[in-house]
Amino acid sequence: MKEIRIHARAGQGAITTASLLGYIYFLKGMYPYAVPHFGAARMGAPMNAFVRVDSKPIRLRSQIYEPDYVLIVDATLMRGFNCFSGLKDNGIAIINQREGVEIPKVNARQKVFLVPANDIALKTIGRPLGNTALLGAFAAATGEYELEFLVEAIKKRFPAGLQDPNIKAATQGYEFVKNSTKG
Amino acid sequence: MKEIRIHARAGQGAITTASLLGYIYFLKGMYPYAVPHFGAARMGAPMNAFVRVDSKPIRLRSQIYEPDYVLIVDATLMRGFNCFSGLKDNGIAIINQREGVEIPKVNARQKVFLVPANDIALKTIGRPLGNTALLGAFAAATGEYELEFLVEAIKKRFPAGLQDPNIKAATQGYEFVKNSTKG
Amino acid sequence: MFGPLISKPGSSKSNKTGSWRVEIRPRFLQKNCIACKMCLLICPEGCIEGDAKNTYHCDFTYCKGCGNCAAICPKADIEMVKEETKE
């Protein structure tokens, strides 16, 4: 069983990201359970979403306190509070890079990947929606799934016009990490 | 314990009669419980009220099926159904007399008193409200209470202007029975 | 299993409200009736029938003796009489 926690601000598509990530696992034939953690707050307020996945149906319904992976859609959230809380000590964090936000120290076995997802998105999609780029990076960083599944998910879930741009974004996110890791 | 059932039509003051009768017992220092038996019907529809009285507080809350006395405010009700049902076989019935309504036979030990209460009321009160006259007759017929208590009850319960007329009506009802019984 | 739930159309007719009539009842004189139907229209019990002039009458099984027919009749061709009065 793997547990992923996604941090974002209400309105930044944490839920779409969670459900897209879940859908990738679904395509892999696994049993994901994706659920948002709603507060009562509005656009701009911090919120998060959870994805829990296993090879058999997920029954555990609690929130995620000790994620294997954290995906931080908005780096400014790290100013507010600790997005890394409970991250497994071999855990991996993928962060939508943003200047002027310093990254908390992590222990030796934890990995942090800074991905310029919004810049990628701006170039590929034309709007600063880094979610697909982040999921590309996630694939490369965690090896949870091959890029193909993400591409297929995008094809299934996005309206025609938005598929190619998002596939581009996903691929570039993927490559960004691949390159940064090798050498 | 004595049980009295009052038959009337909605609007003919069965409840006032019951509460006045109860009040008389109250003045005697007894413990009456008076309660109307409501249907959902309107003015003119048959309904009845109950008075149960004893020397200690009444606890029994059921309706009255085997009355010691029945008081029939509107004789035409007897066309409809049996106002005598369950009347104890030494029971007494006081009926507001009305031409053209025949009285069902009663067994030897039961007594029936026909009282021209409305006529009395017309003469004394000016309106055909025979209730106080009937309660006068009731006193004479059953010996349950002296006329004085009824008079006091009327004084306590009726607005000044209506006291004397009703006392007159009560007294005439009382005397009507007294006379009809002797000789 | 079902208990009391629905009622049959028009079943109220088994309830003979004519017995509620104690003091007065209408008498349809059928003399000057012009068949204006006003009595029929106004009867709260809907128990008046009639078609041609001087044919209007009510069904005493239901008539409660309210007196509105008599009140509305433009020809005073309905009068309220003591219940006991014979026709």
Add this chain to the structure above:
Amino acid sequence: MFGPLISKPGSSKSNKTGSWRVEIRPRFLQKNCIACKMCLLICPEGCIEGDAKNTYHCDFTYCKGCGNCAAICPKADIEMVKEETKE
């Protein structure tokens, strides 16, 4: 026994919504301000202060960077700038 039930007046001020600002924020130029108070009136956070001309400014602890102050200023004396820009 009592649980959470009532809140203290104005306690929301402990919630620093300035952190919600991610893209842009207002800059009060304080050049051509005529103290018309419109910015102060329009701010959804009620976080603008000022009295005399060219004294108007906002409290960035709460400003969400919506931009309405800049939009309403008749003198274009407020401009929206990238969050990162230094004063």
Add this chain to the structure above:
Amino acid sequence: MKEFLEGSMAVAKAVQLCKPGVVSAYPITPQTHIVEELAQMVADGHLKAEFVNVESEHSAASVVLGAAATGVRTYTATSSQGLFLMAEVVFNIAGLRLPMLMTCANRAVSAPINIWNDQQDSVSLRDSGWIQLYVEDLQETVDFHLMGYRLSEDKSMMLPVMICMDGFILTHGIETIDMPEQALVDKFLPSYKALYKLDPANPITMGPLVDADYYMETRYAIDQTQKEALALIPKITAEFSKVFGRAYNGLVEGYRIDDAERVIVAMGSVCGTIKETIDELRKKGKKVGLLKITCYRPFPAQQIYEALKNIPKVAVVDRALSLGSYAPLAAEIKAAFFGKKKKPSVISSFIVGLGGRDITKDSIKEVFRLLTTTEKNEYIDLKPELLKESYE
């Protein structure tokens, strides 16, 4: 002073003695006489209160809610459909910890519509957080209205109280009542001082959104406070008897129960009929008794256990249903004995007098007759001829 009064009149006079500042209610049979009498008192200047004629029970409850939030003593009354229409507000009032008194003139609920007495209305709101007291006769009715306010406004409680009185039987019944004197009432029931209220001098926020981090404790506190009432009620009844000379247990009351082999458990006016029947059966040497539940919420499980633990056979008489399950009172009485060593050998459940079906001494005798060694779940005075298996 002893008076011969209709129940509704007596309630109105009891409320008048408690001097509420705001009264609001919506008419519904059989509660109407209470409200009408209060309206008359206000019209005559005999009661100095704001009388708010609302457009529905939902608003009646909302009006007393708002008035109570300003720190004023309030009163409302309803029944049946009216209680259900205000259900959301009823829960809300308890959740806001606003003390107040409501009289519920117990009546059956729709569908089918029926204006006569049972206790389905108030029983169905047993989860709401209101303290519920069921009265047997008119003296209790008056006295528990006074005690109800005391209880409700106690600084440790701050919970609303519902006085449940059987419709018609008590609301329209007329009997002898010893009406308390104003001076004594003033002594027993001081004027209401709110712990928190809507006041510009101290502008608090009431009824905020309370999320998962805090909500559970708010509910727990109500649950606990309800249970604390089990200790407070006897204190208040004791004080009441000091002032007025009438003693009540306030939680449960046994009648000829000590040596009883068969005991009925019941709530409300039916207890009178049961007592009458018991005396009759006792004359015939039958060892029967009654346990009257006055306080249904909080549920006095311990007191019930103590009262019944040595009784061989117990019959629970419910005047309400939880359709498809145990009768509400029966379920909780049975639950009270789980895991206990001492307990009745049989607890049977009987449904009696729904929708005004008359409860006679014979009905009660039937209950006792059916209370054998085998557990029963039966309806009394049912007419099988009215039932059919299908509509096709």
Add this chain to the structure above:
Amino acid sequence: MKEFLEGSMAVAKAVQLCKPGVVSAYPITPQTHIVEELAQMVADGHLKAEFVNVESEHSAASVVLGAAATGVRTYTATSSQGLFLMAEVVFNIAGLRLPMLMTCANRAVSAPINIWNDQQDSVSLRDSGWIQLYVEDLQETVDFHLMGYRLSEDKSMMLPVMICMDGFILTHGIETIDMPEQALVDKFLPSYKALYKLDPANPITMGPLVDADYYMETRYAIDQTQKEALALIPKITAEFSKVFGRAYNGLVEGYRIDDAERVIVAMGSVCGTIKETIDELRKKGKKVGLLKITCYRPFPAQQIYEALKNIPKVAVVDRALSLGSYAPLAAEIKAAFFGKKKKPSVISSFIVGLGGRDITKDSIKEVFRLLTTTEKNEYIDLKPELLKESYE
């Protein structure tokens, strides 16, 4: 066909498969996504139904009531405050014996207002005459919506059915679901034929005033019919598995219970977390199990007795309260064992996860830990620091 769907979406699709003629609902978190999706289906012509956007839940329930009375299949959904606002109508629908389906997205109730999950809303309407089915995951959610209509419209039933699904956890949770095919659904669920309806060809009177001479039987019939459902539900689940290949008990379901020494009884999605915890504890050799209650109304007392009679220790997990008394489910479980020879030595009651308080494996472990030989009544994950004795 297997799909990866949000719970609300899945419910909407299930309802679409059942082809209701009239849909009416009023938005309330967390039910909104269901209704929004249905609105979209109608807007796109993918669902041929009258979609009535009402002004309140009271009217939503009244609209489906009226539509059902014309002989049409109807659907509505609500939650929490909405269910309470329509409470009077909810009782009325059952009393009128109108079959229909409602989804209740379980949520805490006010005050204080809280939009998160517990089960106080539907549990508080347990007396209403509605059949209540609680689902654990999204596959059950979909399947019981189909079975719900079958059950509701069965000629012997003619009772409304409420599918209770935990708010957010299930309504907003996304997981893999095998969505039934239309052809099979049509086979399993024939179009609705009413026994009585508003039709000028046969102008009956529905909802008359039923007085004391008749009322009790109407209520008794509902009570009995509910209990008959205990026999019908397994028939329907059996038929369902014939058609769709998924088997359900429909009343209660044991998990690793046969040799268990400690068993939790619970309803809804928490059962998943409990199962997960059980497997973990089993690995450590702890003999623990779960009894899941799917059918809460009618209450399957006999089946519960059979399942638990040999279990030494039972913990009842309630997600709702009857303030001032036993937790609702705990009380009935205890009642089910009164007078029985075989029974657990302990039945403890635990309140878990009110108003969205997260229920973790640790919460469940705590329940098992506290399930000792001494009976407990406890709140899990409570924060004592939030409580105070007084406001003065």
Add this chain to the structure above:
Amino acid sequence: MNKQLFNPGHTACAGCGQSLAARLVLEASGPNTVIINNTGCLEVFSTKYPESAWAVPWIHSLFENAAAVASGVEAGLKSLGTKDTINVIAQAGDGGTADIGLQALSGMLERGHDVLFVCYDNEAYMNTGVQRSGLTPFDSNTTTSPTGIQSCGNLRPKKPVPEIANAHGIPYVATASVGFPQDLSRKVKKALSIKGPKYLQVHVPCPLGWRHDPGLTFQIGKLAVETGLYPLFEYENGRLSAVRQIQPKPVEEYLKAQGRFKHLLSKPEEVKKIQAVADANIERYNLKVQATS
């Protein structure tokens, strides 16, 4: 009298204006009608199980939701495809309309359902014993607006429900009275000829609640109109399209026949206030017959 739609044997008081109006409404609508009835006198006196006065499909749910149930009935008939052949009539007393049922009514009007809503206005909650409603007239003596040392009866004017209904922008709003039975029938037929939501408010004297002789039901209804206290008008698509013009009579004539106003006759200043209400109506709806034409 066999094919009657509203049958005798109901248990209304003798001279009940509402029973009479209900019959006229149904006769005007005919057999292809479904009636949805709020709780109230009409429901109680016409459907005491096992008897029913109704020979058309009829349903009662609650006191406040007839308009919403009717919305559902209309939607149901639509989905069955039979709506166009059937009239749907929701009906209620003044309390079930102006007070507890107002929101359901407003919702029905706002949504545009093809339903006629009929309010039987007897100006108080009669079924429960004459309590004040929003449509109880000023100074009327009811059990919750009683006369007393400090009270002269109901404090508020009649709630202008027809105006409120009209403000919803619906195609037809009208008032009628049992004092003018043919006019009532005509308005029902006219309303039913229009698609969409319609509101009709019928003045129905109540001998019990108004304390008048049962035989005066018709005259008292007529007097209410002729004094200007109960103006008869029609709104079509928001515009006042017709009024019944009158030669105004003094309000005393109307008041003196009724027990609920008895207390006023000794108070000329109060009678003046009520005359002012009538005058305001006469002015507002321009009720006075003009000399010319």
Add this chain to the structure above:
Amino acid sequence: MNKQLFNPGHTACAGCGQSLAARLVLEASGPNTVIINNTGCLEVFSTKYPESAWAVPWIHSLFENAAAVASGVEAGLKSLGTKDTINVIAQAGDGGTADIGLQALSGMLERGHDVLFVCYDNEAYMNTGVQRSGLTPFDSNTTTSPTGIQSCGNLRPKKPVPEIANAHGIPYVATASVGFPQDLSRKVKKALSIKGPKYLQVHVPCPLGWRHDPGLTFQIGKLAVETGLYPLFEYENGRLSAVRQIQPKPVEEYLKAQGRFKHLLSKPEEVKKIQAVADANIERYNLKVQATS
């Protein structure tokens, strides 16, 4: 900024028109105010325990009963003798006003309580995610009036709540907008200077629900008025006493800035219908500035 009555730190979306309007209303009323708030965005974003934006006594009970709770607060203050020194304001969103809260509001108006009711009209149920309300404009795309193959958005026109309130015969009814903040403040002060029930409906753009840039809140509010789609008027004692006159702009200007109307821009015939709504308002309230004077 310490003695503020409505404080920052609330969790409304950036650019929320309602948060701004609520502050202006309260500042105009001052510290001696008790607020009764229905459930809705405002209640949620201003009072998440343990924090509260309010520095005046404030209470929330339910979604539908603010007007009734306010009636009780007013009665309570009366019985305490402090009512004359305190303003009682009941407030709600458009859904809590026009739909689920309408009956409580109507009852409050009918009874004549001295309360100001403020409706914050953001034209949908925003707190629950943008569902249609009675005040949602024609053709607007919401989650329960979605655009689709067979739908062009909301089917019904805006419910004329100010007209409905006015039909109750109350002393003051007005509409306002955050597009004209001083006008809003003035109307609040004026309303509070009048005894009895008052109704004020304020147009409050909602960036989330209307899908517009948070910075456009003010302009969009202004445009709604300037196109005639949201006429600003005042009724005093039933008479239209003032309107804000405009030099009407075409509705496109208003529509094109908002996602909820995006689907219309490709449908000129639909835009015509909406222009017709504006024209009808301009005509009805005579909004057009006259050349003369």
